[in-house]
Amino acid sequence: MSKSPRQMTLVAFLQAQNCSNYAGSWRHASSMTDYLSPEYYQRIARTLEAGKFDMAFFDDRLAMPDIYGDGHQDTVKYGVRPIKLDPTTVLMAMAMATSKLGLGATYSTTYYEPFHVARLFASLDLMTKGRVAWNVVTSMNNSEAANFGRSEHLEHDLRYDRADEFMEVVMGHWDTWQEGAIIADKAAEIFADPEMVKRLDHQGQYFNSRGPLTVPRSPQGHPVILQAGQSGRGLAFAARWAEVVFCKYPTLENGKKQYQALKDGVANAGRDPDSLKIAPELKIIVAETESQAKEQRDYIASLSRPIDGLIMMGETLNIDFSGRPYELPFTDEELAAMSWQGLRDKVIQISGKKNPSVKDFVEASGRGTLNDGPVFCGTGAQVADQMEEWFKSACDGFVLSATSVPGTYEDIVRLVVPELQKRGLFRKEYTDTTLRGNVGLAKPRAGDWRRKN
Template sequence: MSTPSRQMSLIAFMQAQNCSNYVGSWRHPSSMSDFMSPAYYQRIARTLEDAKFDMAFFDDRLAMPDIYGKDHRDTVANGIRAVKLDPSVVLMTMAAATSRLGLGATYSTTYYEPYHVARLFATLDLMTGGRVAWNVVTSLNNSEAENFGYEEHLEHDLRYDRADEFMEVVTGHWDSWEDDALLLDKTGEGRFADPDKVHRLDHVGNYFRSKGPLTVPRSAQGHPVLLQAGQSGRGMAFAARWAELVFASYPSLEAGRKQYEFLKSAIAKAGRNPDTVKVAPAVKVIVADTAEQAREQYELTAALAKPIDSLALLCEVLNVDFSARPYDLPFTDEELAAVSWQSLRDKVIAKTGKKNPSVRDFVEGSGRGTLKEGPTFVGTASQVADEMQEWFEHACDGFVVSATRVPGSYEDFARLVVPELQRRGLFRREYPGNTLRDTLGVSRPAVHAWRPNAGSRRAA
């Protein structure tokens, strides 16, 4: 069998919390419950590295899902992402147990400062030998705003306008040190670094002012890989400008084909080579030695979901309290325009065919909190690999694999699916290099030329 010209990327979708992305996963009888210990995350990390996964990355929110009923009691009682650890710290516990696995963490452009994020991720990248990625998000609800001293969150497009400038500042600081700036000359002139190759940013913009230079030199991979999951019109434009790996959401293969083509076209229109940007949709995989066993596991897992899971999670991402609203009352145009996660709103409208959906439509149309949210590949290794291969050949560059029980989902995938993908020549048998960029096949960024007015917002 000839080796395909492309090989897929595999990314594990992680949560530094009491459940996986499927919130009912903590209820599964085989899910481990030591999620507040380093051993929990290190076991997963070793499993993923042994299977030659590209990366594990952590999703995050800066508040409990407490908008439903304006109370956290249901969230806590039902374990709906009630525990959320800082992903950057958990990332380092996994780094300590691995040497090649890429590691990504979500950090918000809405409630953190650019210099802090630039310094944090540059340091993480150095301490892991160039294996870190930053999942760039704009926070989306009032609970997050209130945790940081604000009364309400920013409007959707304004969050992205601010995020664009945030990225300019962060990437500008990452360019503070040229690659050969550090000298460590102990015997010659005794110079630590070349001051002509360490630069101040002197950024003055609409939202931020930041002087620099950054105090962290460049890493082996230049700077962290940039992940982004923008699915709305404004979010997709942001991803097309900045992302090196796009975390996508496909409701079906046919929809994925269209979205993949649209994303690649948007990247080209942004002046970038679309072949250098990976697009990976999220999928759940339930695999077993026989199809019957896989179906039994699916039925058991599906039964773990509760109605409150869906309601709490929808309220969290839409920034709307459903608790006092009639279940079948349509939302007005004004109410729909104000929801936070616009791509989810658009998905529900498209799926239900209703211009003004109700709470019922959001629950049933989104599948939020259930196995119906996004694709779930169920079957034997060969059956799962068949579906993955078809998607890979027509609609994506890899997959973000989301667990339905931990660590069993990752261990089953590593034991059964990875060898089948390798047999077909669709996935690597060894890591190609040391950094995450080596693994992803994403080029090392060059330092931007330093000159007066370099960049759209850098001062002279």
């Protein structure tokens, strides 16, 4: 029997707010402005499902960006991601408008309790019939800490140590109901087999949680685990827990190295490398002709403002860039304290400086600009050519960011998806009703994660 051809995983990278992760997108003439309504997200969801996307995924933060200038005024004035709706609520609005599209939401291990997250995502998974994913994050900055009554954010590696135990508790709660526990025998008056429902009774360094969880398993076993850590500690966490990893590749050659390193890390953690899908972030600008696509790119690039990047870097690095001399190098201690170490390492690599300055961070990171990550620009065939090249050696699919909403996704579905389908690189129809089934991940049984860790 011949093996089925390898298929791309396609994920839409969304924000439950006034703009995409490209802050200037709200300034685009065609971007919709009803982002505080369910219809906004439902329209996007229908477009993605028509294009057979695997998943719509929501990034999130737990605070308005207010580190730059020690205040939120510029964030609000210039619309640099000041609005952040709870993504799980938005996810359910989209779920009601679709039947096959996977739906992922970010939830923090630093500011929530494991039982709450286990119950919330297990319930979401049941209500969508097995289409939900949880993006596991450790949060980023002191603004988030302040919103939850803390004086400062936890140190980077400590956050991941705590997150490892958080995952053990959540996964343990998801195991408390075994498959087939519910009998529902009315004549015998037996609802469920008590031997198949267990307490967790977890007592650890960071958490104590008894259980049992009050939510049985879903059609896909449990929600798909997403993760985006790219630091050394973050990669170790992803190798242990993640089923889909989102990443940033500055170049194809860099991507090949990252891809192999993460696959090797999964193998070293005792897991099958094929059980992990790796998807770099990508922006696509596509039109009927190459010249039209380039015109669109020039227009989109013109929408960014210097303040966008400064505010966004402050948020993700937990550093105020506003009062610092532009070319003063950061000290080793200041660099070590930065929250998003993957971005810090990227700037050091691209700038070639061990101690980069604000200027280096602005120029090398691309934050807030169109150049924050790769951009594939051209006709549908030209974009598909580039995606195919990356897919062959550096990834299992892509996380697609928007530069206008919903226009970016409408263009991709109309012009790029048919090209990928013609080449046999992407499905023409959904093959399953669950997210796991469509992404090509096995359905886990209760306790599988213990045997693999």
